Every structure is written in C-alpha cells, then in structure tokens.
Amino acid sequence: MGRQEMAARGWDELDILLVSGDAYVDHPAFGIPLLARLLESEGYRVGILAQPDWRDPAAFQVMGRPRLFAAVSAGAMDSMVNHYTAAKKVRRNDAYTPGGRAGARPNRAVIAYTAALKGAFRALPVIIGGIEGSLRRLAHYDYWDDRVRRSILVDSKADLLVFGMGEAPLLEIARRAAQGDSPANMGDIAGTAQISSEPPAQGILLPSFEDVAADPELYNQAFCTTAKQDNSYSGRMLVQGHGTRWVVVNPPSSPLQEAELDRVYGLPFQKRPHPSYTEPIPAYEQIRFSLTTHRGCFGGCAFCAITHHQGKIIQSRSEASILAEVDGLTGHPQFRGTLSDVGGPTANMYGLSCGNADARAKCRKAGCLFPSPCRHLVANDGRAVRLLRKIRQRQGVKHVFVASGVRYDLMEQQPDYFEDLLKHHVGGLLKVAPESVCHGVTQVMRKPGPEAFKAFLEQFRCTTRRLGLRQAVVPYFIAAHPGSTLSDMVDVALFLKAHNLRIEQVQEFTPTPGTLATCIYHTGKDPFSGEPVHVPRTPKERRLQKALLLSHLPEHRGDVMEALRLCGRQSDAGSLLGQHSRRENQKTGRNKKGRL
Secondary structure: OOHHHHHHOOOOOOOEEEEEOOOOEEOOOOHHHHHHHHHHHOOOOEEEEEOOOOOOHHHHOOOOOOOOEEEEEOOOOOHHHHHEOOOOOEOOEOOOOHHHEOOOOOOOHHHHHHHHHHHHOOOOOEEEEHHHHHHOOOOEEEOOOOEEEOOHHHHHOOOEEEOOOOHHHHHHHHHHHHOOOOHHHOOOOOOEEEEEOOOOOOOEEEOOHHHHHHOHHHHHHHHHHHHHOOOOOOOOOEEEEEOOEEEEEOOOOOOOOHHHHHHHHOOOOOOEEOOOOOOOOHHHHHHOOEEEOEEOOOOOOOOOOHHHHHOOOOEEOOHHHHHHHHHHHHOOOOOOOEEOEEEOOOHHHOOOEEOOHHHHHHOOOOOOOOOOOOOOEEOOOHHHHHHHHHHHOOOOOOEEOOOOOEOHHHHHHOHHHHHHHHHHOOOOEEEEEEEOOOHHHHHHHOOOOHHHHHHHHHHHHHHHHHOOOOOEEEEEEEEOOOOOOHHHHHHHHHHHHHOOOOOOOOEEOOOOOOOHHHHHHHHOEOOOOOOEOOOOOOHHHHHHHHHHHOOOOHHHHHHHHHHHHHOOOHHHHHHHHOHHHHHHHHHHHHHOOOOO
16 A cells, blocks of 8 residues: 555565555455456556545655556445435445545545546556446446446546456456557456447447437437347447447357366465554454455345346355355454354355346346246255355354345245344344335335235244344335335335334435436336336435335434325325324314425
C-alpha cells in the first residue's frame, strides 16, 4: 500500500495498481484483494490504493506510475447504494471503512477514481469493473438521478470495462499488456466491454442511449434483448450507440471450473485487514471466520443483482479445498471454534447444477426456479450434506453456522440438508426470504408464492419440535416493490400475524442498475409481457407499505391506520391491531370525515 512496503519487497515500480472504494482486507470475500493475490500469483507486482482521497492527485501517486495499467472498483457495493438509503437519505455509516465511518469514498466512485487516475498519470490505461461497473455497462436507469444514464464506460472515460467476477478477463488483460498490447486491441476478450468508433458487424444492435433515454418502450426492448444474451455459452456481442460512438459488450466469460476456483481460494490470504489500520472494519468482523463454498445463484429474483454479477451457474469449490481452509482457520490465534457461516449467495445451492449441458448452453432464462423448478435442475443435497458433516468433525471446530440464507423452495428436494441444517447449523434463528406472500407480487418478483412459504413454515416448525429445539424463522420482506399495492401489504401484514411472525427490519425496495425490478420501476411495465405494473413511487406510499410490515410496533400504528383507510380496509384494523384499533378507527372516522 506504500513505498516502504514496495522497498521491503525489492520493487522499484508496480506492474498493476488496483484502486478500491473499500478498506484493504486481505480476505477472499473482498474482491480487490482477491484479484490482487491472483495477479501476484502470476508474477505481477501489485499495489492496492484503498479509499484514496479522490480530490487529491498526489494520493494516487504514492506508489508511482504502474508499468502496465490501473484497475478501479467502487468496492463490494455500488457506491450510491453504499451512500444512500431507499429514501435517498445519506447513510451514517459504511461497513467497509475503518471505524464504520461514512464518506471515505465518493459518489459514483468508479467515475471519480478513474478521473483522478487520468489526472495523476497521463495516458495511463485504466480498467474499470466491480459490481458498479458490471451493472452499469450499458445505458441504465439511475434511481438517484431519476433518469437514464449513459454507460459507465462513456462517463468514466475508462479504456476497458470488466464485468462479472473478473478473474479470467483481468489475467488475460494483464498478459496482453505485459506483451505490449494496448486496451484498444483487446476487444475480443470475453467478459469485457469497450468503446468503438464503428459498430462491429457481428453484434446485436440495441436501441441507442438517446432512444432508450427518451422512450420507455425502447428501454424495455433493450432490457429484454440484453437479458437473453447473458449466457457465457451462447450469448452474443451487444452493441449500443452513444452519440457518435458505440459501446461494445462481449458475451460473459466462462464460469470458473472447480480446480480454478480452488486455486483462487487457496491463495495465501492473511485473512485480516492491512496492519496500518487501527480501527475495526465492521464488514470484516462479520466474515472473518466464514467460508465461501460457491459462487452464483440461479434464483433469478427480479430485484437481485447477484445473478447479473456472479452469474446463475453455480461454481462450487471442492471438498478438499474447503476443508483445507477450515484447517487454516482453526490455527488462527483468535479462532475459538465457531465458523460463523458456511455458504454463498444461497447456502443450499452448493454442489447443484444443470443436468443437461445442451439445454444449459441454449438457456435464456434468468433463473432455474421460477415459475417452477426447471426439469434439468439437479438439486440433490448429498454433496452439501457430506461437506457440512466433515466440517463438523474437523479438529478444533465446535460450532458451524449457516448464516447466508437458504432457498426454502428447494428444501422439499433436500430433506437431509434440511434436517442437518436445523439440527446443527442454526443459531436459534433461520433466515429465509419470501419477500412477499401475495401471489401477484411474487409473480413480479419471480419468487415462489405464498403456498410454498406456508408449507416451509409447517415443515420447519414440525421438524424443530421433533428435534426438541427452540428455533424460529426470520423472514425477510420487501416493502414498495413494483407490483405491490397498499392492499397487498395489508394481506402480508395479516399473514404475518396469522402465522405468528414478526419482522424487526424491513428492506425498502431500492432500484439498482441492471435488474428486472428496476426496469419495471422505470417503465411501469413488465418488459417481457408488456403488462402494466403498479409502482409505489411516492415517499408516502413507500412509508405506509413499510409501516404495515411493522404493524406490531406501536410507533407505526398511526401510519397503519392511514394505510387501511387509503385502501378501504378499515374492517381489517381489529384483526391487525386488536380491539383498541376498532375504537380508534371509529373515532378517527368521525373526526376526520372526508379526509380521503
């Protein structure tokens, strides 16, 4: 991270400079350190600038000009999501910063860091990526500006964009750069995008930035076309005009094979923050003794960005690789026998796959579970069960928890995993994410309907009683998601009450670039069916939907009563809030007659 450390390694210059919006934690759960270790293993001299002051060019020059290029990531989160709540209020903390302080990275960090690098080093090639680059690689609706913005390639003036997890494309870029090639000649690398003065003849032409910015119908058309090409086996190049230039996006890079993934996670990570930090980093404290067993998610949820970044193909590590990491953690001086999490984006997808290679190569679906599990999906739980059992038996391991969250609609096909999960790996509370229990809303979300969640709850409670355990479900629900009305949210609140469930925290829908739900939020239509969808846009409706999910808390009673009046459901006040609310509703109705 500095000249002194370069000198200690005998380096007079760097080959590659990596810039990150996160603090430097040498752990594979952090993207930039993972890529740095991988590049280092190939013989490159790598430096990391973590959260540099983007307003000061000298902050980018502390290790000198890199020989090959600089690469930029906003960090583990989109910088705008990191900075602002769904209500567009400034967040007071940042889990990826020492001391949890907010403000250590700029808004639109990829653009700001790239501009700073271009100012600090004349003509230095700059590669951008990370989740902020991945989701903004084409023209996209931006919630914070409330408009369609250009590709981040155009706005940042970067030389090349890497999307997805990035290992294979970045290694190829480094190899070619070391041979003297420039980014302008790297337009054939899968998993990358660049700007061209002419549209390639073989690409699929999308409606231009100017067209999608002006016409929601064309925005939907571009979204559908893009979604159908998001397949590394059969996807085609996408081309989108931006003024007189063209953004050219290659098909995604191939998922890593087991041996490749094992190699990445077997690199010599120190599993701790850089020693220069004197304050704790909250995100590290959460994952310090956790294990990532796999990547990817085939859930295909409309609101989730994971599939757009990690892909829907599950990439699992070998049992030997994971157990070797367990053994390494047990030797850590601060390890006390508890693994806080063993999982990935969805814990019970470890080891799962498509059972038909031909179908996988042609598949255009965003996920494998909606509207029902794909007939080609191999959901056998044997591999995951064996892994967890071997981890439990490892010397020095006392407790193994699965905190990543699970897909409950897979549990019917995974009885042994479900049994072991409840018996050994739940710390009293099991996290699941139905997100809604209204059929129309779950259709928009691409989630299973209420019957699947009811069946899961019954199975969970029955199994828990049989095992003699005291455990509970922690359900996650989203307020103000496209498709959700106030009346729908009343039904959700009544469902929660009827099934003795309480929510302490509510996720309010935040439109993030690139997702289906954000497309619907912007255009008001499902891009695939063309059907109009109700979109909760006003702060008031969003607040009332959130209040209904928290109707058991006294401080939300007033908002709940107002929501019931607005959707003509005053008769449900007694069921939702008790007898007191009936008297309050009658009194309020007399005193505020005609208010609505």
